[in-house]
Amino acid sequence: MSYNWILLLYASVICTSSIIFETTSNPLLLIVIAIAYFGVHVIENKIAGASLLQIGLLIAFHYVSEMDLCLPLYLAQMGKQLMKNHNMRSVTAISLLYAVSCALVAATYIPYSEYGIFTLVFSTFSCLVFAFLFNRFIHVMEHQTQALDNEKKRLTTHDALTGLYNYEECHRQLEQLVQAGKSVVIVLIDCKDLKSLNTINGFHGVNRILKQAAQLLRIMFPEALAISRYGGDEFAIVLEYDNSQHAMNTITQMLASEFPKLTGIEINYGMAFYPDDGTSKDDLFFNAERNLYTMKRESWLKREEHMLRSEKLRVVGELASGMAHEIRNPLTTIKGFLQISKSDNYNIRPWYDLIMDEITRMSMLTAEFLQFSKPHASQFKVHSINDCIHRVISLLDSETARLGHHIEFNASPTPIHMLMDQDKMLQLLLNLIKNAFEAMTEQGQVRIRLYQADQQAVIEISDTGEGIPETELDKIFLPFYTTKESGTGLGLSICHKIVQDHEGTMEVESEAGKGTKFTITVPVSQPESSSAMMPGSNRMTV
Incomplete structure (x- = not known):
């Protein structure tokens, strides 16, 4: 009423x-x-x-x-x-x-x-x-x-968490400054890895970090015309300047050194100056975001390079540790026999064969290690994979007959060619088939299947041996890992490296008591491209 x-x-x-x-x-x-x-x-x-x-x-x-x-x-x-x-x-x-x-x-x-x-x-x-x-x-x-x-x-113009201007108000403030013709610089800041801290500190901890960062920006840039939370972990600062180079140096010093030192947060940032980098608000934001992206990319590349270097050092350390361990065992044996011979004036002849076996083992281990780790030049030419497999079977005829095994080769209907280092491919196939022979304690069968899938050649080598336990499948390609009493643990690592050098992949499937199957996939080539490939086909593989 x-x-x-x-x-x-x-x-x-x-x-x-x-x-x-x-x-x-x-x-x-x-x-x-x-x-x-x-x-x-x-x-x-x-x-x-x-x-x-x-x-x-x-x-x-x-x-x-x-x-x-x-x-x-x-x-x-x-x-x-x-x-x-x-x-x-x-x-x-x-x-x-x-x-x-x-x-x-x-x-x-x-x-x-x-x-x-x-x-x-x-x-x-x-x-x-x-x-x-x-x-x-x-x-x-x-x-x-x-x-x-x-x-x-205030809620429509400010961020509820940090109390800074929000995204819309940041654009509005910069638009007004540009229309007024003021010489301003827009700085976009992105906090690195802040999202990943959610899993460590929880979102309450990350919110606390964002509040601290906002407060620190207010203290570091008290003369700022506008400071805003531009996004989830991004901030924007608008400053007035007289000299662009001096302003750039000052901002860089603050953000690259002082801010990470005080907060423990690494940041990326990008700047754009009005009117040098743009005559409108949108131009300034575009250039600032582009510079921010460039810095992000450079930072990411440096991190990847650092991680790659660290991984290389880790692998070198593991290889050195494994090599030292493998060489120390035969050296200890030889040293023991020599000490016994010297102290008791024993004739060394009864242990001569054993000592020579240990020396041969060290020599073989050193040779395989050098082959695994040392860069070497490879001659890549287009060859038939069918011919390569037939040659390996011929080389193993005598050993196959001596052990009582049988090799079955299911070749592709038409020859399949690939760009290969023929010697390395022969070594790869010989190692895998010999491993299959060793895995079959009784008379068994090795099946080799070759076929083409799209632009990939697939070689499957399976045996009827004892198989590999599932818990060990992830370790068989690691250097110095072996289940054999006299093995060096480098055979399968070398095979895996040869496949990688040929831009292929190598997978293994095994079931205890039924056998193991290795599947090698490599890119195919046309036979007529052999002559064209030869002049530039020398590769340095590492």
Whole structure:
């Protein structure tokens, strides 16, 4: 129900009560005044001086009705006036006007007595108290409304976590600075590896780091025109400058040295200067983001290089440790026999064969290690894989017959060619087939299958040996890992390296008690490309 209808309802009640209780001497006039009072409220926006007219009609209505019930109408009318005028002098004047008017009208019909005087004083005091409380209420409401408006504006322009400007406000601030023609630099900052800290410190810990970073940026750049949280772990700073080179050196010193030192966070950053790097806000952000991406890429390449160097050092350490361990065992044996011979004046002949076996083992181990680790030139030419496999089978004829094994070769319908170092491919196939022979303690069968899948040649070598335990499959290509009593542990590592040098892959499948299958996949070549490949086919493989 609207304000005017409440006034009509209340005025009707007063009017009816005055007529019923016969307090009015002119009921018709009272009704006319009530209707006029309500009408002025309805069309007050169309009447000049409507407020004074409303006061006059209210006084007339009170005077004719002679009802103390009119006090709420005075209060409602006064509240309406106070809503429109918040000046303290005006509030005081309006309050006194209504209080005095109510008291003077009431004095015309209230009998002169203690109760009458009390009623007049109470009515006057009620008007003044109401005016004070209503004015206080309006001020509180306005203050709260202003606070809510300020908070709403702050939330729409600032980041809730760090208190810095948000993404939209950063763009808006830079747009205004560019339009004003100020020489400014925009700096975009990206915190490295901050997202990965979520798994270590949790998001509460990362939020704390972001708050600390925001606070530090405020301290480091107090003259900044704008500092904002540009994204999840990205910040943006807008600075005014006089000399671009000096500004670049200062910012670089702060961000590359001071910021990581104080926070422990490595950062990437990119800068763009107005008007040197762009004449619009979008141009500046584009160039700054491009410079940031360039720095990210350089940082990533340096990290990859460092990781590769560390991995190489780790592998060298493992190879050196394995090599030292493998050589130390035969040296210990030889040293023991020589010490016994010297101390007891024994003839060394009974142990001569054993000593020579250990020396041969060291020589073989050294040769394989050099073959595995030393860079060597390889002659790559296009050859038939079919011919290469047939040659390996021929070389192993005598050994196959001696051990009682059988080799079955399922060749492809048409010859398959590849760019290869033929000697290395022969070594690869010989090693795998000999390993298969050693895995079969009784008479067994080695199956070789060659076929082409798309532009890849696939060579499968399987045996019916004892197989490799599943727990050891991931280790068989590691240098110096072996399950043989007399093995060096470099055979399969060398095979794996030969396949990698030919840009291929090597996989193994095995089941204990049923056998093992090695699958080699290498790219194929056309036979007619052999002559074209020969001049430039020397590769240095590592």
